Amino acid sequence: DGGITQSPKYLFRKEGQNVTLSCEQNLNHDAMYWYRQDPGQGLRLIYYSQIVNDFQKGDIAEGYSVSREKKESFPLTVTSAQKNPTAFYLCASSMGTIHEQFFGPGTRLTVL
Amino acid sequence: QKEVEQDPGPLSVPEGAIVSLNCTYSNSAFQYFMWYRQYSRKGPELLMYTYSSGNKEDGRFTAQVDKSSKYISLFIRDSQPSDSATYLCAFWGGSQGNLIFGKGTKLSVKP
Numbered sequence: 001d002g003g004i005t006q007s008p009k010y011l012f013r014k015e016g017q018n019v020t021l022s023c024e025q026n027l028n029h030d031a032m033y034w035y036r037q038d039p040g041q042g043l044r045l046i047y048y049s050q051i052v053n054d055f056q057k058g059d060i061a062e063g064y065s066v067s068r069e070k071k072e073s074f075p076l077t078v079t080s081a082q083k084n085p086t087a088f089y090l091c092a093s094s095m096g097t098i099h100e101q102f103f104g105p106g107t108r109l110t111v112l
Numbered sequence: 113q114k115e116v117e118q119d120p121g122p123l124s125v126p127e128g129a130i131v132s133l134n135c136t137y138s139n140s141a142f143q144y145f146m147w148y149r150q151y152s153r154k155g156p157e158l159l160m161y162t163y164s165s166g167n168k169e170d171g172r173f174t175a176q177v178d179k180s181s182k183y184i185s186l187f188i189r190d191s192q193p194s195d196s197a198t199y200l201c202a203f204w205g206g207s208q209g210n211l212i213f214g215k216g217t218k219l220s221v222k223p
Contacts, residue, residue: 004155033210040120042200042213043156058210090155098211099144099204103155 003027004104006091011109013078013085021076021107023091032074033092033101036060043090049074078109086111115139118201118214127223131188135201135214138182142212145177146202147186150216156200160186191221 004025013019025032031050035043045058049068063082068074074093078085088108092101118135125131133147144163148156160175162168162184168175174187188195201214 006155040215042116042118042215043211044213045210048210088153092155099146099161099202100158101211103148103157106153106155108153 004091004093004102006089006104006107008107009105011107013109013111015111016080018077018079019109021078021089021091021109023074023076023104024072025074025091025093025102025104026072027093027095027102028071029093029095029102030071031094031096031098032068033094034058034064034066034074034076035090035092037088037090037106046076046089085109116201116203116212116214119217120215122218122220124220124222125191127191127193127221129191129221131186131191131195131219131221133186133188133199133201133217133219135184136182137184137203137212139203139205139212140182141205142203144204145175145184146204146211147173147175148200148202148213150198150200152197159199191219193221193223196220 007022033048034046047066049055065077090106091104094101146161147159150156165177165179172189176185198216198218200216203212
């Protein structure tokens with residue numbers, strides 16, 4: 001089955017620690033995205049990548065970092081510089097058409 | 113003026129009702145109009161997208177776009193308890209920029 005997987009589903013982190021969220025897709029999509037969703041809020045774009053070894057900042061990139069070494073993978077690191085990291089993180093991918101994005105199941109990050 | 117406005121609800125309807133979900137927007141450059149459905153603690157899934165003004169139908173779902181009024185709607189006919197979810201509208205300019213999402217409307221369909 002083709003799709004997007006995110007792991008882990010739930011993640012707990014102590015303040016001051018970096019943490020990396022995994023996103024893998026086997027849809028052969030070129031573009032991948034990371035969003036953050038807070039309660040009662042729409043999705044906000046953190047980073048996106050249209051091709052391997054290239055990525056751009058979204059609207060709220062501060063305190064986050066990404067890499068795109070493989071077409072299938074787009075991990076997100078939440079650094080200790082992110083002031084309010086507790087949120088639901090969603091990874092998405094698309095085949096060149098930005099409006100047809102397919103989302104993974106999400107990772108819920110809680111900072112203790 | 114916010115770029116996208118969407119009533120968060122919650123909206124509660126009885127099974128079989130017709131549901132109307134709406135978003136307004138201010139950016140005239142938007143060309144693609146999307147509706148995503150998100151079940152609790154899951155990722156959103158694309159329901160429908162439209163490119164132009166008018167209606168687009170898919171089963172029990174109808175997406176309507178009125179560019180002159182900067183208003184989009186999603187209608188659900190014969191609503192089912194399985195339609196209970198949060199519905200997100202989304203917009204894209206077509207050539208640049210990224211998707212802009214509404215905050216979502218939480219819908220509950222009671223049996």
